[in-house]
Amino acid sequence: MNTLAVKIDAAIRANRFSRGEILPAQEALLKEFGGTAEELKCATGDLVYEGVLERIPTDTEKVRVKVPYLWDIVTGNHSFTNEAKKRGQKPGNRILTFETRRAWPQVMKRLQLEAGEDVLVMERLLFAGERTVGLEFSYMPAKFFQGMTREMFEGGQSTFKVMAEKGLIPDKAVDEVSVATLEEREAALLGLDAGVPVLIRFRVTLSPEGIPIKGSRAIYLFKPGYELKI
């Protein structure tokens, strides 16, 4: 970060600008912190990439102080239930969708299903205490989950605990991460602005035999951390 970025960052930490506040125009910022227009451009860019500021979706020349997520970085297997418990927060969820559907091509590929096979689809808003931490859309091969009901998953219940009761034990996972801008419906559910860039994590969970037992597409309000060794 350049000197100007360090000064602006320090000002934010000292509450000179509050969370969610749009930063003043270039002229006002240069008057307060010094530097050149070029340095300010680099500074705001750096602070966006460091997660201190974010661009306004409807006017990307403007930036505002980013409202931090409840959880900043989560490492390990990113299990929302385990993470909430680890932090002494009560995991909760609100099930938005729970139904059986014919598997579509991407899901067939991820879960290694044949054409015509069904999946149990569940969309949940995830909470830790009262705060929203994510929106998860899961799909599970219906053939492994006969007799599953919505009630079994309600109330913050870990899906893996429910699966274990069916003899399905998660062993490994394959994650794919990409990005998108938040759509209106999801923005409203998550309490964010539409158009904000978000990380989408696709995960396929495998049994010890390497059989896919669950797939999910999730927007989590934290940054997933990965630690890998040779």
Added chain:
Amino acid sequence: MKNDDLYSAYQLNKYTPLPLYYQIASIIREQILSGKFAPGDQILTEEKLQKMFGVSRATVRRAISDLVYDGLLERNHSRGTIVTQPKLEENLFTVGSFTSTMLQSGKNLSTRILEFNRIFGDASLNSKFALETGSSFYYFRRLRLIDGSPVCIEDCYAPVKYFENLSSGMFKDTGMEQSTYNLLQKQYGITIKSIRDIMGAVALNAEDARLLSSHNGAPVLLRQRMSYDQVNRPVLYTTGRYIIKLTMNLP
């Protein structure tokens, strides 16, 4: 075939348990996967889809959202909703460098060094490397290209005390010698043994958008990586903006 004609054969079934938005998403998905839409093609506007299928705007939006999140469509400020260009994929199954991963998968990777300087670390950078105040770092910015098309911008920081006389001339623009990991190993005997990545999503600024041939505000993957050597020292910090997908096999 005209865009409008593509949907004329389809009718929604309002009597099945399948939600209408799901049916619409399935129809558009099939059109994309069967090649009736090519990457970059515009699909019908929400208003037109709404009229065509006789559903509410919210239903159409939900269908589009599903396809956006599945990576089949993307919102483009100037062109509306378009079919996504397929993204390159980097597999982090082993701790390979981006260079070795791309070259091993047969990609024609090249690198352009945009900037190379020596800087003093601020508190944040010194802390990342567990170095004292006043430490110096090499800073270099690189543009990575596949078949001549830009795919990422990397800002890299390496402590001067570990890499004396590092210079931009040591980096080549093609082959394995464009790899920073390769350079550190050959020139300094430092082997990267582990990494810690933090993933996020950011909107590109105008300059980075220009370099990546994208648009101002486009969402990209942000990967902040600290690389550790054989004695577990943090030796290289990279902040990258990527127009690719990343996959990881987790134990």
